[in-house]
Amino acid sequence: MLENKKIALFITGGIASYKMAEFTRQLIKKGAQVRVVMSKSAQEFITPLTLQILTKHYVLVDTFDEHDPTSVQHIELADWCDLAIVAPATANILAKMANGLADDIVSSVLLAVHCPRLLVPAMNTNMYDNPATQRNLKQLAEDGYEVMEPDTGFLAEGYEGKGRLPELERIVERAELLMARTSLPQVLSGKRVLVTAGGTVERIDPVRYISNDSSGKMGYAMARVASWLGADVQLVSTNRALATPLGVAVQYVESAQEMQAAVTSEFAQLDYVVKAAAVSDYRVRNARGHKMKKAETGSETTIELVENPDILAGLGAMKEHQIVIGFAAETQNLLEYAQAKLQKKNADWIIANDVSEAGAGFNVETNRVTIIGKENLIKELKHMSKLDTALAVWKTITGIE
Incomplete structure (x- = not known):
């Protein structure tokens, strides 16, 4: 979602500033173009040269350092970016932004920015809890800024409190969600989706069980992209x-019967059900309450063993307005088995993949699937990440591609 996106990163003067080199690397690894603006106090914690080398762009540190005579730098950057991220966002910059001040390079560019803006506050817990800071955060949210809550944990001052910079991966994920919801058609807005x-x-x-190799990563990707498209998403997962x-x-479950109960209890209120879980076909008739001993x-x-309930078939029989999407993990006769499953289970879509194929099976980050719909629709996707696969699947199902 961040590939080829132009991101302006605004670094202000908190101890968490030192983490911004790694954060910049993570954005670039996602395929983003990154340009950096730093306040004077931020430069006490991390040097502009570090960010310049990482981004391959000149770092803006002074409002009047107009190194390019063909443009006004703070306006040019504001017009350039697709997303603005302020991290760490100190109490000082929050106060300036909430009141429309522009007395340095950071606040000047931010006042001119007209793209989605993500604020990541990080400061001492007493500063964060101050009524003035809370008032400024409320005002900024009302003004359309996306505000990420800081974490609670061990602070630089040596005690626990709320004010820590969230983990970098979570900031990246929040940026992806913001970009998705502002750049993708919100075709699932108002829809309830269960995955x-x-x-x-x-x-x-109690110590032994029957299961399979599914990690749940494809299901998590389907849930994440549904949220990107505006849906109210519930995930029923076996993987904590x-x-x-x-x-x-x-909602976490363990057995097929628990999963069936979780899904069917919500089914009447749902618009889409995505059955990406690998459900065990059989369960133990008389499971022991204690560890079995050789003696x-x-x-x-x-x-x-006894047969487990067929959750997908049950949903297919119950559905009224719901769209039911099943997955078929096969090792042979992929299309034949998947098309038969579509009909037998009365599903609307089957997403089929050959799990014996390298990079398309369980416990990997990539997949290669074939989308099968009614009226003989067959669409083969190329080998790509599970997140990109999920986006392509949802685009096909919702008709936005």
Whole structure:
């Protein structure tokens, strides 16, 4: 979402300024073009040269350092950027912005910026809690700025409090969400979307289980992009290790029966259901309440299995206005099996992939899928990241591509 986007990064004078070199690298790795503006106090923590080398752009540090006679630098930059990020945003710059002051290079450019703006406050907790700061933040939110809450944790002053700069990955994700919601058609605005993700777990006993290799990453990508497109998204997941996407509510489950209950209880209010989870076909008939010991079972043992509910088929039978999207992870006869699944489950779409193919299976960051819809629609996507795959899938389903 940040690829080829022009980002102006405004660094002001807090201890978290030193993190902005790595933050700049993360933006560039996402494919963004980055230009930096620094306040005088920010230069006490990190040098302009560092940011210049990373961005390959001259760093603006003085309102009157007009090195290019063909333009007015603070207006040129304001017109150039697609996104403005102020990080760390100190109490001082927040006060200036809330009151329309332009007495240095940072505040002057920001007053002229007319693209989406993300503020990332970071300061001592007492400064953050000050009524004046809170009043300024409220005013800035009312003026259309996107304000990210600081984290609570160990501060530079040596004690716990609210005011820490959020983790850099989360700031990048917030920037992506802001850009998506201002640049992509909000075709899912007002829609409720539920996505299932991960491999279900069927207990043998408290320490052993039957499952599969699904990580849930594709489901998380589908949930994240649905949020990008404006949806109210709920994620039903079996994997607690993955970070919950911004703008998405998560409910954790373990077994197929728990997942079925979570999905069906919400189904009547939903507009879209994305069944990306890999549901175990079978569960143990009589799971043990304690760890099985060899002394109980001997050298051989038999575990009796019973069939799990077919969640996708159940939804297909229940649907009224809902759009039901299933996934088919196959290792052979991909199109044949996926098309049969579309009909048998009464789904609206099947997203099929060959999990035996390198870079398109479980526990990887990429995928290559074929989108299958009714009326013989078949669309093969190229090999790409799971996030890009999810965006392409949603564009096809919603008809915006």
